Amino acid sequence: MSVLTDVKSRVAGLKRAASSEREGYSGGQDRPLGGYLAAMSVYAAAVGTLAGVTRLTGREVPDGLAAGDLLLAAVATHKLSRLITRDPVTSPLRAPFTAYQGQEGPAELDEKVRGQGARKAIGELITCPFCLDMWVATGLMAGYIYLPRATRLAVDTLAVLAGADLLQLGYSRAAQSQKPAQADPSRPRGAEAAARA
Secondary structure (H helix, E strand, C coil), X not given: CCHHHHHHHHHHHHHHHHHHHHHHHHCCCCCCHHHHHHHHHHHHHHHHHHHHHHHHHCCXXXXXXXXXXXHHHHHHHHHHHHHXXXXXXXXXXXXXXXXXXXXXXXXXXXXXXXXXXXXXXXXXXXXXXXXXXXXXXXXXXXXXXXXXXXXXXXXXXXXXXXXXXXXXXXXXXXXXXXXXXXXXXXXXXXXXXXXXX
């Protein structure tokens, strides 16, 4: 038996084992484990590259961020993740991987992931703010190393946007609570006046 035949046989065996494991895990559901593995590999390669470049260029890595900076970075990560995963304006970025379902909340869309394999895995990543948080936080932390002033400005801007969103939601709720109650159509007309008297 030649070496090439042996290698082909082993690769085929690994493929069968991987397929069996995927089926055992997913229980017949479409879980794009290969796409997830690819996404994790891209993330690990990006982090490894950043670490290598940081070391080669002799960049100073901060010992840590101050508590206020950490809080602002967390708020900025949350806001940027929601902008990417839910905002109507960024829907063209998600369109190749999703199908529009409707409005989900104030200025947020409900989209269903479509496709299979890598397409589905990317769709799940870019429609899930929790999933995207890791990528965004890593990008912001790299920004603190390579472009600290610009990153602080971006973080501050995103934190201000998040604060403005909270004010908008609070204003909307206050405005809703100030609207007069709608008349109950099931009650007789005289009952409304009697209830007010």
